[in-house]
Amino acid sequence: MNFSQRLTASIYNLDAFELAQKHLLGASLCSRIDGHLTAGKITELEVYIGSCDKACHAYPNKLTPRTATMFRAGGCAYVFFVYGMYNQFNVVAGPEGTANAILIRSLEPLSGIETMCQRRKTPDIRNLTTGPGKLCQALGITRKEHDGISLTGSELWISPRTETPQIVAAPRIGIDYAEEYKDKLWRFYIKDNPFVSRR
């Protein structure tokens, strides 16, 4: 398998829901970090909308040092750090000045599996990338090194999907504080794919 094709800048300026469902789900997230190529099929993701969504870090369109990258033009990485130990990778969507992001929650490992096993310290394929913190570890993504970088470069990119997946919509995970937005069906995953964090 070859991951040389990339989604281009204009695609990332689409509406976040369209980008997530029509382009990102089923595509391959790829990294070449420390000389190692790793890649996985995107099987699960969540949409966050800065203007209205109480679960979004940038709600209500609040620009802070942490959320600044979300306000940039689509096509860069928003990577943040939580719980003192985990990084989380998001794709920034939409035009500059809007704060929309797509959290990648789960991958199906495709390439560089040995590297992923070393980084994750486990031989269990099913446990390499099935969670937002896990996949950052497996692909070598950190806030310090990758927040704000372009997804059309050579370190981190997304290779387009070749088939159209069947999609299931579900509530997002871990956002009980988000009041009426916690029940929105803004999490999307590939039907019957075993590499999702939760059903």
Added chain:
DNA sequence: TTCGGGATCGTCT
């Protein structure tokens, strides 16, 4: 400057 809590995960019961 302090302080509360987090878009999680691994370990333990």
Added chain:
DNA sequence: GACGATCCCGAAC
């Protein structure tokens, strides 16, 4: 199913 780990952010003082 519960809990602790452990850094950073953002709000309040």
